[in-house]
Amino acid sequence: MPGNFYTVRCPDCENEQAVFGKAASTVPCAVCGTTLATPTSGKAVFEGEVLDIVERRERTDTIAGESEAQ
Template sequence: MAGTYVRVKCSDCENEQIVFGKAATTVSCAVCGTTLAVPTGGMAEIDHEIVETVEAR
């Protein structure tokens, strides 16, 4: 499965979390519960700051 991971910074609590770019479910911040990513059928809709694209290891 091809896809990218991005590090997203929560605008409410400043927590940084890694999110799959094609997330199939809603992704919430692990600290405050704010919605970080919403699935759209393709690339997830991310309304917060994308800090970086994470390289595959």
Template sequence: MAGNFYTVECPDCENEQVVFGKAATQVACAVCGSTLAHATGGKAVFEGEVLDTVERREAPDDLTGSS
């Protein structure tokens, strides 16, 4: 899966939540229900402040079957 995850701060309650950068649907805050991200068909538009980028992790070669 190509894309990164981002830690986004809710503009209403200041909850920090991890959101996929290419969200396919609207993402709501788990605490107050406020909208954190809108889907655009590509990169999501974030309503709250992006605090951090959570890089995707690569699987070790022995788990993926690659040589």
């Protein structure tokens, strides 16, 4: 499931929280409970300010016993 994480600042308490970009449910702020992200059929809609994007990493190594082809 490819996707990115976003650091979002809460508009009420200014808490910074990591949120998955394809959130399947409403994401509340861990401090005050304000909605930070609302799900859609694809990407989530962010209510707070997006501060940073943490892009998914491409797999560069293999785990013992797994093949290169995925």
